[in-house]
Amino acid sequence: MIRHIEFASIHNFRDVGGYATQDGRTVQWQRLYRADSLGWLAGDDLTTFRALRVRTVIDLRHPFEIEKAGRVPESEGQHYQNLPIEGRRWDSSPYSEEIGVGRYLADRYLEVTEDGVENLRTALETIARAENTPVVIHCAAGKDRTGVLTALTLSLAGVGEDDIVADYALTGLATEAFIADWRGRHPGAPLWPGFGLAPAEAMRFFLTDLTARHGSIERYVTQVLNVSPATIAELRDHLLTEPNSDG
Secondary structure, three states: OOOEOOOOOOOOOEEOOOOEEOOOOEEOOOOEEEEOOHHHOOOHHHHHHHHOOOOEEEEOOOHHHHHHHOOOOHHHOOEEEEOOOOOOOOOOOOOOOOOOHHHHHHHHHHHHHHHOHHHHHHHHHHHHOHHHOOEEEEOOOOOOHHHHHHHHHHHHHOEOHHHHHHHHHHHHHHHHHHHHHHHHHOOOOOOOOOOOOOOHHHHHHHHHHHHHHHOOHHHHHHHHOOOOHHHHHHHHHHHEOOOOOOO
């Protein structure tokens, strides 16, 4: 199956399927996608997008970002949810070379798990319902906010930490093109720490610290987000293959 789906105007659209779980199952292909901004879809890219038969789009950006950069075209007819999960605006002042990009990003992701509780819950409940699939979750670059929600989803499905970290780090393949596009749209503007970067250690730090705070990712989801065990079971039932199935 194809993980990276090629578009002309976006650079980080990929299938989250194919990862093995700890109970011997596999995340099914063509059920859940992650992406950068779908507001850039136009022309031939819309043809490619339509072929995926996406039913639900979860847009994690702030409304002001959508107003500026656009949303997935309404003509495409998907169930559309705008669920911003970032509360505090990113502050670059804590960053230093000694801290490093990975630690800086992980700390921002932990802030998302504190500030985005209501919308993270809604997003996971949406992903859990089989009738909503295929689902695309996206933000602006498809790495930070999308990375947090994807990590939570894969962890609930039973995917191991190493694969979750590796999936996150795949964004690095799109970094050069994403930065080039951004510079073209914002000539002369400075880049903030970690812009476009997805170092593996950022996700590793995030998962380690979230687990240390709450005991496990699932406990964070059930006790802080108040996602029910029944919803988690529903998510697993439709996202995963049957045992001993190749998916």
